[in-house]
Amino acid sequence: EPSDLLMEIDLPLWAGMERQAVMAQFPQEYQTWHDSPHEFSMLVSTPEGEKQHFPVLALFEQAKQFWREMLARHQNQTVLLVAHNGINRCLIATALGIQPQFYQSVQQSNCGISILNFTNIIPGELPKPADVQLESMNLTTHVGHKLPSVRPGHQGPRLLLVRHGETEWNRMGQFQGQIDVPLNDNGREQARKAAEFLKEIKIDFAVTSPMARPKETAEIILQNHPGIELQLEPEFCEISHGLWEGKFEAEIEQFYPGLLVEWKIAPQTVQMPEGENLQQVWQRSLIAWKQIVETYNHQNVTILVVAHDAINKALLCQLFNLPPDHFWNFKQGNGAVTVIDYPQGIEGLPVLQADNITSHLSGSILDKTAAGAL
Numbered sequence: 001e002p003s004d005l006l007m008e009i010d011l012p013l014w015a016g017m018e019r020q021a022v023m024a025q026f027p028q029e030y031q032t033w034h035d036s037p038h039e040f041s042m043l044v045s046t047p048e049g050e051k052q053h054f055p056v057l058a059l060f061e062q063a064k065q066f067w068r069e070m071l072a073r074h075q076n077q078t079v080l081l082v083a084h085n086g087i088n089r090c091l092i093a094t095a096l097g098i099q100p101q102f103y104q105s106v107q108q109s110n111c112g113i114s115i116l117n118f119t120n121i122i123p124g125e126l127p128k129p130a131d132v133q134l135e136s137m138n139l140t141t142h143v144g145h146k147l148p149s150v151r152p153g154h155q156g157p158r159l160l161l162v163r164h165g166e167t168e169w170n171r172m173g174q175f176q177g178q179i180d181v182p183l184n185d186n187g188r189e190q191a192r193k194a195a196e197f198l199k200e201i202k203i204d205f206a207v208t209s210p211m212a213r214p215k216e217t218a219e220i221i222l223q224n225h226p227g228i229e230l231q232l233e234p235e236f237c238e239i240s241h242g243l244w245e246g247k248f249e250a251e252i253e254q255f256y257p258g259l260l261v262e263w264k265i266a267p268q269t270v271q272m273p274e275g276e277n278l279q280q281v282w283q284r285s286l287i288a289w290k291q292i293v294e295t296y297n298h299q300n301v302t303i304l305v306v307a308h309d310a311i312n313k314a315l316l317c318q319l320f321n322l323p324p325d326h327f328w329n330f331k332q333g334n335g336a337v338t339v340i341d342y343p344q345g346i347e348g349l350p351v352l353q354a355d356n357i358t359s360h361l362s363g364s365i366l367d368k369t370a371a372g373a374l
Contacts, residue, residue: 005066009059009086013042035348038100056090056103063090064126072123088114095132096329098320105320107353109148112138113365129326130265135367136331137355142365146197147339148353156342157296158353160198161315162221162306164214165190166334170370174248177241177275177374182212190335190361190369191220197337197360199224204301207292209236209308217335218306228304235288238308242275268324278314278324285314290346298345309374312338319350333358333369 014022023030033040037056044053070079081091089106092098095116098106108114115135118127140148150158165187169176183191194217203225208218210232222228244252252260256273263270271277285307292303307315309332316330317323319340332338337360339353358367 003066003070005062005069006081006083006087007062008084009055010053011042011055012044012053034104036101037103056100059086059090060094060100060103063087063094066091067094067126068124071118071121071127075121092116092134092137095127096134096320097129097322097326102320102349105349105351107138107148107151107351109138109140109143109145111143112140112148112354113142114138115365115367130267130328132329133331134329134355136357136365138353139357139359139365140354141357141359147201147337147357150341151343151351154300154341154343155298156345156348157293157299158302158342159292159340160201160203160302160304161312161338161340162194162217162304163309163312163332163334163336164209164217164306165194166370167213170334170374172248173370173374174246175241175244175252175374177238177245177272178211179245180212183216187213187334188216188220191217193360194335194337195221195224197357198304202302203228203304205229205231205296206304206306207231207233207236207288208306209238209311210234211237211308214306214308218304221304221306233288235284236305236307236311239272239278239281239310240275241272243273244275264328266325267327278310278327281310281314282318282324285311286318289315289318293342293346297342297347316352316355319352331356331367333361333367335361335369336367 040056041052041054043050085108088108089103092106092114093102114137117133117135118131120131121127138148165183167176167181167187168184169181171184198221206218206222206228208214208230218230222230249260259270268278296303312332313327313330317326333356335358337357338355341351341353342348343351356367358369359365362368
């Protein structure tokens with residue numbers, strides 16, 4: 001089914017030109033396109049006369065209109081969308097509530113596969129933050145690229161963000177938080193598969209939460225990278241679930257009626273009993289993350305970071321300046337690999353190259369790991 005709403009971005013003055021020619025002929029405009037895409041415009045002729053055309057802003061509106069028309073017609077179905085780099089970026093961004101200034105921060109490789117899950121669709125409206133999940137983004141293993149390549153002119157660190165392998169509590173659906181539950185046998189196998197997946201990737205430095213499950217995951221991965229120091233970062237410890245820790249969902253509902261439902265639909269409002277809230281997780285995780293990027297600013301190095309579901313979600317949201325109500329937007333499977341580049345160092349915007357790669361665990365593009373932030 002063809003749709004004009006899946007057409008590529010309209011850059012009429014640059015159409016047919018090679019990148020180097022554009023940079024030479026339109027240096028100031030290209031810089032704006034690269035650094036501030038939401039402010040980038042072209043003066044174009046129309047039947048009504050000349051006007052300023054804002055390509056990225058127009059494409060964002062096009063993507064929003066596509067979601068409004070398509071989602072209501074295909075509830076509870078799997079829909080294949082085949083489109084272009086620019087419109088795919090905007091489709092992902094508008095679904096997740098990412099603003100146009102981050103247009104260049106979402107990578108889409110040729111034949112890369114991204115998976116979005118939607119729930120509670122209201123016809124004619126965009127989904128609420130808790131009702132859309134980016135299961136995976138820009139998977140390229142099937143075309144022979146384990147990880148997307150760095151962009152031309154890259155001058156900063158690449159971070160490989162990994163969630164620890166499965167624990168028995170993950171498998172059973174039991175909240176663990178800061179209780180130091182070790183990996184189970186499946187979790188160790190997931191870590192070994194992640195290690196094999198990253199075996200040929202040059203890793204220069206490694207950081208982990210000091211808790212047993214991510215630390216062991218990191219140690220298994222680093223068996224293929226001898227001599228790499230593993231640094232422990234306490235700020236990457238999992239969210240403290242407080243009095244929820246050790247409990248199943250039915251027990252939480254019994255002792256704290258309604259709070260679990262609130263956690264699932266409005267997590268930013270929940271203060272864990274004798275534990276943390278998401279704002280605290282946002283603050284401490286970002287401090288540690290920024291320190292890593294600043295330490296290796298403008299260095300072409302690859303850094304392994306192994307942490308937890310809530311920490312990884314918080315970091316991914318903050319790449320796009322998304323507040324805690326977007327917590328559920330990013331799935332992080334046990335043993336999954338996410339790739340984040342800083343092509344201009346910490347002074348520029350990061351680029352999410354790929355998110356939640358789990359194909360090395362099951363051979364499928366679908367994430368089949370244990371569900372939930374536990």
